[in-house]
Amino acid sequence: MARTASLSGFPEWLPEERLVELHVLDTLRRVFELHGFSSIETRAVETVGQLLRKGEIDKEVYGLSRLQEDEGTNPVKEGKADPHALALHFDLTVPFARYVVENAGYLAFPFRRYQIQKVWRGERPQEGRAREFTQADIDVVGDGELPFRYDVEIALVIAEALSALPIPDFRLRINNRKLAEGFYRGIGLDDTAGVLRSIDKLEKIGPAKVAELLKSELGATDEQAQKALQLAGIRAEDTSFVAQVQALGVTNDLLEEGLAELEQVVEAAVQRAPGKVVADLSIARGLDYYTGTVVETVLVGHEQLGSICSGGRYDALASKGNRKFPGVGLSIGVTRLVSRILSQDLARASRSVPTAVLVALANEDSWDVAQDVAAQLRSRGIPTEVAAKAEKFGKQIKFADRRGIPFVWFTDDDGTHQVKDIRTGEQVVAAPETWTPPAEDLTVQVSTVSEPAAV
Amino acid sequence: MARTASLSGFPEWLPEERLVELHVLDTLRRVFELHGFSSIETRAVETVGQLLRKGEIDKEVYGLSRLQEDEGTNPVKEGKADPHALALHFDLTVPFARYVVENAGYLAFPFRRYQIQKVWRGERPQEGRAREFTQADIDVVGDGELPFRYDVEIALVIAEALSALPIPDFRLRINNRKLAEGFYRGIGLDDTAGVLRSIDKLEKIGPAKVAELLKSELGATDEQAQKALQLAGIRAEDTSFVAQVQALGVTNDLLEEGLAELEQVVEAAVQRAPGKVVADLSIARGLDYYTGTVVETVLVGHEQLGSICSGGRYDALASKGNRKFPGVGLSIGVTRLVSRILSQDLARASRSVPTAVLVALANEDSWDVAQDVAAQLRSRGIPTEVAAKAEKFGKQIKFADRRGIPFVWFTDDDGTHQVKDIRTGEQVVAAPETWTPPAEDLTVQVSTVSEPAAV
Numbered sequence: 018m019a020r021t022a023s024l025s026g027f028p029e030w031l032p033e034e035r036l037v038e039l040h041v042l043d044t045l046r047r048v049f050e051l052h053g054f055s056s057i058e059t060r061a062v063e064t065v066g067q068l069l070r071k072g073e074i075d076k077e078v079y080g081l082s083r084l085q086e087d088e089g090t091n092p093v094k095e096g097k098a099d100p101h102a103l104a105l106h107f108d109l110t111v112p113f114a115r116y117v118v119e120n121a122g123y124l125a126f127p128f129r130r131y132q133i134q135k136v137w138r139g140e141r142p143q144e145g146r147a148r149e150f151t152q153a154d155i156d157v158v159g160d161g162e163l164p165f166r167y168d169v170e171i172a173l174v175i176a177e178a179l180s181a182l183p184i185p186d187f188r189l190r191i192n193n194r195k196l197a198e199g200f201y202r203g204i205g206l207d208d209t210a211g212v213l214r215s216i217d218k219l220e221k222i223g224p225a226k227v228a229e230l231l232k233s234e235l236g237a238t239d240e241q242a243q244k245a246l247q248l249a250g251i252r253a254e255d256t257s258f259v260a261q262v263q264a265l266g267v268t269n270d271l272l273e274e275g276l277a278e279l280e281q282v283v284e285a286a287v288q289r290a291p292g293k294v295v296a297d298l299s300i301a302r303g304l305d306y307y308t309g310t311v312v313e314t315v316l317v318g319h320e321q322l323g324s325i326c327s328g329g330r331y332d333a334l335a336s337k338g339n340r341k342f343p344g345v346g347l348s349i350g351v352t353r354l355v356s357r358i359l360s361q362d363l364a365r366a367s368r369s370v371p372t373a374v375l376v377a378l379a380n381e382d383s384w385d386v387a388q389d390v391a392a393q394l395r396s397r398g399i400p401t402e403v404a405a406k407a408e409k410f411g412k413q414i415k416f417a418d419r420r421g422i423p424f425v426w427f428t429d430d431d432g433t434h435q436v437k438d439i440r441t442g443e444q445v446v447a448a449p450e451t452w453t454p455p456a457e458d459l460t461v462q463v464s465t466v467s468e469p470a471a472v
Numbered sequence: 473m474a475r476t477a478s479l480s481g482f483p484e485w486l487p488e489e490r491l492v493e494l495h496v497l498d499t500l501r502r503v504f505e506l507h508g509f510s511s512i513e514t515r516a517v518e519t520v521g522q523l524l525r526k527g528e529i530d531k532e533v534y535g536l537s538r539l540q541e542d543e544g545t546n547p548v549k550e551g552k553a554d555p556h557a558l559a560l561h562f563d564l565t566v567p568f569a570r571y572v573v574e575n576a577g578y579l580a581f582p583f584r585r586y587q588i589q590k591v592w593r594g595e596r597p598q599e600g601r602a603r604e605f606t607q608a609d610i611d612v613v614g615d616g617e618l619p620f621r622y623d624v625e626i627a628l629v630i631a632e633a634l635s636a637l638p639i640p641d642f643r644l645r646i647n648n649r650k651l652a653e654g655f656y657r658g659i660g661l662d663d664t665a666g667v668l669r670s671i672d673k674l675e676k677i678g679p680a681k682v683a684e685l686l687k688s689e690l691g692a693t694d695e696q697a698q699k700a701l702q703l704a705g706i707r708a709e710d711t712s713f714v715a716q717v718q719a720l721g722v723t724n725d726l727l728e729e730g731l732a733e734l735e736q737v738v739e740a741a742v743q744r745a746p747g748k749v750v751a752d753l754s755i756a757r758g759l760d761y762y763t764g765t766v767v768e769t770v771l772v773g774h775e776q777l778g779s780i781c782s783g784g785r786y787d788a789l790a791s792k793g794n795r796k797f798p799g800v801g802l803s804i805g806v807t808r809l810v811s812r813i814l815s816q817d818l819a820r821a822s823r824s825v826p827t828a829v830l831v832a833l834a835n836e837d838s839w840d841v842a843q844d845v846a847a848q849l850r851s852r853g854i855p856t857e858v859a860a861k862a863e864k865f866g867k868q869i870k871f872a873d874r875r876g877i878p879f880v881w882f883t884d885d886d887g888t889h890q891v892k893d894i895r896t897g898e899q900v901v902a903a904p905e906t907w908t909p910p911a912e913d914l915t916v917q918v919s920t921v922s923e924p925a926a927v
Contacts, residue, residue: 023574024558027517031578032510032585039511051850053827053857053877056490060482060604061516061590065539081560083594084520084533084553098539103479105536119478123486125824125875127860130487135516139538149515164860166839173843289843369580372508384621388628388744395506402508405582405619420580422508 026142027149028356033421036366038151038355040463041182042133045153045349048178049131052170054155057130059112061137065092066100067115068107077138079105105137109154109348110328114335117158117342126160126342127167133351146323147352154328156346158335163343165278168310168330169285175326175347176290179314183364183465184354186317187325190297191282194307194329196262196275197248197298203269204244211235216249217301224250249299255287256280258296278309308332312347322357325350367462368421371400373454374436375417376426378407386428393449394426399459401426414439423458481597482604483811488876491821493606493810495918496637497588500608500804503633504586507625509610512585514567516592520547521555522570523562532593534560560592564609564803565783569790572613572797581615581797582622588806601778602807609783611801613790618798620733623765623785624740630781630802631745634769638819638920639809641772642780644745645752646737649762649784651717651730652703652753658724659699666690671704672756679705704754710742711735713751733764763787767802777812780805822917823876826855828909829891830872831881833862841883848904849881854914856881869894878913 022028030038046056068078080092081103092102106112109132117128133153142148155174157167172189179187197216198209206212215230224246231237231245244265251261259280262272279296286294302311309330316325328347335342358364374394376387384403391401402422404413410427417425418439426447427435436452437444453459477483485493501511523533535547536558547557561567564587572583588608597603610629612622627644634642652671653664661667670685679701686692686700699720706716714735717727734751741749757766764785771780783802790797813819829849831842839858846856857877859868865882872880873894881902882890891907892899908914 023570024515024517024519027515029514029571030512031575032512035511035513050826051853051855053825053855055487055825056494057485057487058490059484060479061592062479062482062604064479069539078539079536080539081534082537082547084524084535084547084559092537092539104539115478116484120486129825129857137516149517166860170858170860288840289847370508370510370584371505385743398506400506400508402584403625405621405625
């Protein structure tokens with residue numbers, strides 16, 4: 018587990034680590050499908066124009082060039098990215114928006130999809146931040162309009178999905194852009210994006226410096242800055258935040274709308290995902306396409322890892338002519354979670370290979386009989402390998418042990434079969450048509466190792 | 473299904489098409505794991521030096537550059553690829569070889585792995601050839617040596633895996649490099665790689681032109697060229713090819729070794745995968761790292777699609793100092809298969825969404841009760857959605873119909889529950905704790921539509 022990736026920022030797992038990742042991926046898929054989300058994948062590449070807004074070169078994007086061209090097909094020319102050049106996607110939201118617009122005629126709206134894929138960012142690698150990593154997204158997208166209830170539902174689905182993973186306790190920290198923006202307008206700060214940008218730095222630089230920023234950059238008065246900070250200071254695991262906001266004495270229609278929306282999410286969460294959700298009015302989210310609900314998620318005791326699941330409502334990410342496709346979605350940082358599970362040994366696979374049974378060879382001529390036994394076991398869903406050489410039984414057992422295979426099967430010349438649990442040494446007569454390992458040995462189990470340690 | 477990818481060579485599937493792909497991927501995974509193969513993934517990028525041999529610029533490789541650098545980080549400089557630059561992998565064998573060498577100390581050999589990932593090639597797109605596509609590989613790699621039996625096993629596992637897919641009948645066309653090279657040496661043609669290159673063109677240009685090539689480029693006599701072509705003309709679904717080769721009267725130790733190996737594979741296949749394997753002595757395989765068994769696979773009636781599964785034995789792909797890691801493996805072209813299944817309508821998903829049940833809303837206040845019903849159904853593995861709005865029941869049923877959801881659930885004010893099969897109109901009283909849809913409606917089924925049509 019202490020291995021270092023041979024290319025910094027591009028983690029690779031050993032087979033037993035991959036089993037933990039597979040368990041996470043399978044669990045997410047199961048929960049998403051139980052809630053009626055369809056799987057899609059988008060291509061790994063988009064055009065630079067699709068990925069970058071206003072032609073700015075975003076430092077996080079990897080462009081592609083074809084090596085066979087004499088001078089390459091450098092996607093950057095004279096300091097400007099060619100909008101027609103291809104680049105690797107850096108998230109799954111932008112490609113999904115393009116997919117929805119392109120395929121609108123083939124989709125039934127509201128369209129619910131999950132998407133689990135790798136994304137790439139050219140940034141400096143550090144703990145919790147890789148250059149290649151897997152995201153698991155769910156979104157619901159409407160045609161023209163999308164009922165607010167989906168905001169509630171998405172939060173509940175994600176809470177259920179995260180609860181099913183072998184990870185420490187978590188909190189969805191939820192806020193609402195309308196609430197924040199309405200409040201800022203209500204106190205006379207109209208550059209709401211500017212205020213959000215400053216508030217977003219609260220955890221990094223602290224309230225005093227944020228107040229300075231609000232005053233120096235946005236011309237806020239002392240009182241305005243204090244009000245904005247008071248709002249950002251509100252946190253509640255129930256709907257009591259509503260009274261706290263009202264107590265600040267600010268009135269604004271957008272504020273009221275946002276307050277009612279956030280109340281609806283928190284109310285449902287208190288009932289259906291108790292203890293998993295907190296209204297946290299400091300949450301801003303950097304990207305500016307969010308228009309309502311915004312969410313970040315922390316692992317309790319691992320807050321410095323950053324958000325492991327983020328997203329929110331966007332009313333205008335995708336459009337086709339006059340047709341708008343509002344959506345709400347959340348994205349789980351699978352690689353960030355799996356890295357943490359592995360580095361802190363939070364969960365482990367019960368063995369390192371899928372194989373439950375090794376069929377040993379009594380002699381070189383018995384390979385064929387052994388294949389018959391293996392085929393019978395497999396036909397009943399028991400993962401089985403056949404030894405490749407008729408070495409001494411001790412050596413074949415050692416081979417199984419080294420690979421982590423729990424059972425070894427022996428067939429005598431007279432056709433009697435026996436199976437040995439090499440962990441206990443217990444050996445019993447068995448028939449290939451009927452013998453079954455205990456359920457916990459049939460397939461690899463991934464389970465929590467210990468109480469999650471606070472760090 | 474007649475949609476065109478918005479970027480040529482980068483196919484994307486609609487949700488109901490993705491269900492067919494998922495079925496293929498799940499089936500392959502199940503078979504591979506039943507045979508004890510461990511899942512791994514490697515990063516999508518390698519260094520150019522790792523990917524390209526002898527520094528030649530291979531036209532198929534996409535290099536990466538970071539867009540934020542002023543002039544980009546063009547991986548090509550003055551017509552030469554920078555070996556330290558990053559590029560997308562074009563297959564899963566080269567990355568796997570690197571992975572084995574890097575992690576040799578953590579792996580138990582012989583190491584069996586499957587790997588299902590996307591790969592990228594910058595070539596001109598055409599039917600059956602995409603720029604981004606998914607491969608599913610299995611390999612067994614040994615430390616120092618690897619018993620030949622794994623060649624037999626790999627072929628059988630692949631035959632079993634392909635048989636489990638909703639595809640037309642297929643043939644594994646198997647040859648052996650030792651057999652071919654030994655034969656060429658035996659008739660006095662020592663540039664065996666050159667002969668293989670010419671023989672590889674047999675299907676494209678025909679025997680007369682191949683004979684010309686052998687004579688003009690390799691200085692073969694008429695008789696040598698004819699012998700080489702006679703060998704390449706041998707095909708047999710059983711071990712009768714051995715006698716046919718021997719009848720050509722060529723003796724060579726390597727030839728004998730290859731003949732015995734190929735006989736062993738075909739003998740086992742005749743018994744365990746009858747009709748699925750053919751000894752085809754024209755198979756050459758372009759890449760030069762193969763050293764024994766070589767395999768290509770065609771779909772019967774779809775031969776012009778090209779090979780859907782290829783690979784073989786490589787004794788020297790990976791090494792670490794004096795330590796050699798011989799391997800044998802096969803790679804299934806998943807995207808090629810799925811494209812064909814979809815374009816020819818060979819298989820279809822039973823519905824386009826995972827959802828089996830839509831819980832309807834009697835009125836806006838019933839959302840909470842509906843969520844309780846949904847949670848109960850989901851807890852028993854039944855994929856369930858809740859309607860977002862209390863529209864007229866007719867509208868809610870239409871919504872389910874449009875999404876392909878087979879059942880709609882109604883809860884009366886008095887707490888009675890009913891469930892309607894909207895395909896038949898049949899409606900029954902049901903309890904959320906016990907009602908279960910028929911097995912074929914519980915999850916999406918993917919099945920063959922019709923007899924595979926010859927093209």
